[in-house]
Amino acid sequence: MDNKKKPGLPKMVGIGASVPDKVLTNKDLEELVDTSDEWITSRTGIKRRHVLREGEDPSSLGVTASEEAIETSQIDKDEIDLVITATNVSDMPIPGSSPFIVRDLGLSRDIPFFDLKAGCSGFLYGIDVASNLILGNGYENILVIGLEALSRVLDWEDRSTCVLFGDGAGAALVSSDGGGRTILASTMYGDPTRPELINLKGGGTRYPPAEGDPDDRRYFIDMEGKGVFKSAVNMMKKSSEEVIGRADLKLSDVDLIVPHQANIRIIRQLAKSLGVGMSKVAVNLEEYANISTATIPLALREVIDNDGIRSGDLVLMTAFGAGAAYGAVLVEW
Numbered sequence: 001m002d003n004k005k006k007p008g009l010p011k012m013v014g015i016g017a018s019v020p021d022k023v024l025t026n027k028d029l030e031e032l033v034d035t036s037d038e039w040i041t042s043r044t045g046i047k048r049r050h051v052l053r054e055g056e057d058p059s060s061l062g063v064t065a066s067e068e069a070i071e072t073s074q075i076d077k078d079e080i081d082l083v084i085t086a087t088n089v090s091d092m093p094i095p096g097s098s099p100f101i102v103r104d105l106g107l108s109r110d111i112p113f114f115d116l117k118a119g120c121s122g123f124l125y126g127i128d129v130a131s132n133l134i135l136g137n138g139y140e141n142i143l144v145i146g147l148e149a150l151s152r153v154l155d156w157e158d159r160s161t162c163v164l165f166g167d168g169a170g171a172a173l174v175s176s177d178g179g180g181r182t183i184l185a186s187t188m189y190g191d192p193t194r195p196e197l198i199n200l201k202g203g204g205t206r207y208p209p210a211e212g213d214p215d216d217r218r219y220f221i222d223m224e225g226k227g228v229f230k231s232a233v234n235m236m237k238k239s240s241e242e243v244i245g246r247a248d249l250k251l252s253d254v255d256l257i258v259p260h261q262a263n264i265r266i267i268r269q270l271a272k273s274l275g276v277g278m279s280k281v282a283v284n285l286e287e288y289a290n291i292s293t294a295t296i297p298l299a300l301r302e303v304i305d306n307d308g309i310r311s312g313d314l315v316l317m318t319a320f321g322a323g324a325a326y327g328a329v330l331v332e333w
């Protein structure tokens, strides 16, 4: 990589997203587990979620989101010099998801690519890694993808988790050049004391697949909901304040917050603790539920489609999730 070039701050030049067309409503879930539309709506704000059909390819969502990000960036796909796929559960434990996405994007030259695991904060971790590689290592165009097929690893008999998640992908192209959408500051952190707050234990090297019955609950997502709730508000607030401070700005300067979409009550508490009105907060979890790494790019894409961001607007993104990993990104549009 050419380190001689002295780039300015990195830009988020293209955004894309994709969700499966199959929808599961809260009413549909009432048929599966002992739950109700009323409970799910009042406790989480979720009404529907999009899920892959049997046999549908998870990484195809990442490919479609990436193609849209590339198209809206007006950068040729062969100018991409790194692909980072943030995902909690890859297409395959080996080789992950990135190799499939890169193959299906039809890139014509060899470039590096890797999967990144940082829970629901993976997309923002990816933006931070990409920004730093552009600033310090001469990379020019990095594709950051958030991809999840969580419906495939949910216990559809466990009402405490299966109502919360959905499938989808989002992508952003981060570039050394391009007009507007400047990444002013980004940060990533993790609380080192609670690795199992949200977990899927089976299938890794600690609980190898050959050891267990595939119906074993260790093969599904499990979490400590209340613990996640409390930390999510505190850690998203902390990382938001940090990026605002680093950019020498104030929270009152922020025009739009795009938080991770896990629970409307978490989002409201975050907004309240930051002293920002809900009119400045993007919310779309009613339609998609929690798609982990894909929630932020998907919500951002929707706001852009609705002409909800003007040139010069300050957009703050923040997330918290598995591994107790959290982070924030501040972009000037």
Ligand code: UT7
Binding pocket: 034, 035, 036, 039, 040, 043, 044, 120, 159, 160, 161, 163, 198, 223, 224, 225, 226, 228, 229, 232, 260, 261, 262, 263, 290, 292, 320, 321, 322
């Ligand atoms: O992206 C990061 C990943 N996850 C999150 O951010 C999730 C963070 N946590 C949350 O969003 C909330 O903690 C939940 C939505 C998961 C749970 O809400 P809560 O208000 O903390 O409820 P709870 O866990 O205290 O459960 C209250 C009751 C329990 O019944 P009992 O023990 O009081 O009789 C649960 O069994 O609600 C019951 N319950 C349900 N009832 C109907 C749990 N899930 C359901 C359900 N339908 N789906």
